[in-house]
Amino acid sequence: MQERLQKIISAAGITSRRAAEELILKGQVTVNGNVVTELGSKADPAKDTITVNGKPLQVSQKRLYILLNKPVGYMTTLDDPEGRPLVTDLLKEVNERVYPVGRLDYNTEGLLLLTNDGDWANKLMHPSNEIDKEYHVRVRGKAHASQLAQLAGGVLIDDRKTSPATVEVIQSSENNDWLSLTIHEGRNRQVRRMCEAVSLSVVRLKRVRYGSLSVGTLKPGEFRYLTDTEVRELGQTKKTVMQEKTRPAARIPSSKNYKEQNTIKNKR
Incomplete structure (x- = not known):
């Protein structure tokens, strides 16, 4: 089934849908070898070959929802030009690719959510909620x-x-x-x-x-998986x-x- 590229990229756990749109506009996404720069473009992840920054896209069917107690001194990005530690470095046990829901500054600590569910992340970050x-x-x-x-x-x-x-x-x-x-x-x-x-x-x-x-009793650097109830309630409630x-x-x-x-x- 064909879907918008930014949704496919977000669902793959590469980045948020908004950031995926920026990747498309910068010409960093290809479909079947062709560079795509229009946000309305669609593809079928089951049939088409999609790459992001030259790397083949793999859409995971397993959805992960993680609560991390972020320590000071970690970046909430998936890459840092200065080589500083990333929050994903703290998730060595997690085999699936996940990305942060929003950001916490390098010197800010505490509760950070990570997921590979783009729709859920977008619901949480949308200002109307x-x-x-x-x-x-x-x-x-x-x-x-x-x-x-x-x-x-x-x-x-x-x-x-x-x-x-x-x-x-x-x-x-x-x-x-x-x-x-x-x-x-x-x-x-x-x-x-x-x-x-x-x-x-x-x-x-x-x-x-x-x-x-x-954040509960989690120590800095520790994380836990959210329960199904927590995921559902947080994603469906307009204002918690x-x-x-x-x-x-x-x-x-x-x-x-x-x-x-x-x-x-x-x-x-």
Whole structure:
């Protein structure tokens, strides 16, 4: 059966559908020896010979869904010109080719999903699904109520305001605050740039939750396979909300550094 090339490439676990489109536009995909550069082009993976960057395409029938606790110092790409370690280097036991669902920066750690199911990955990454992603952010110094309010209400990044976020101080010390920041967008380096926009310096950044999934007890570098239920629920839910507990949009804990309790709420 003929399908769009970008869908076939994505289903093979080479890369996401969006990145597959870029490969086609750059002339890096051939069908039966002919270079294809039109995004509407179709092929039959069962009959046609498809190559990507000169390598024959093999479509796997086995679908894999992986949750990895990414350590700092790994790239969430399938290739790095500088030769830095890749997240796929941590999956030596996985025989099928998988790719990351979205990205985490080189210096960002935590929950990362990988798969070879292009349709599932595209559902998760599509902006209309608004899947919550929770980060724990260690910032230098103290986070003031006005800064939390700005983060919760949205800040300008590239002349476009971010959507309302959920933010609270979850731990406070003399030199640093730990924030919980939940967003549903996926802009490049968004959490770091949001903090920069309100003059907060990020010392450490970790993603702890993606929709209904949490990093749990996985140690950095460890991974597990998702259950069928987890795959189905995450792929079908438009907007996944944490079921175990609900929290105010912003909360500053009482301590000697804070004279009163402040709560900020933003409705989406």
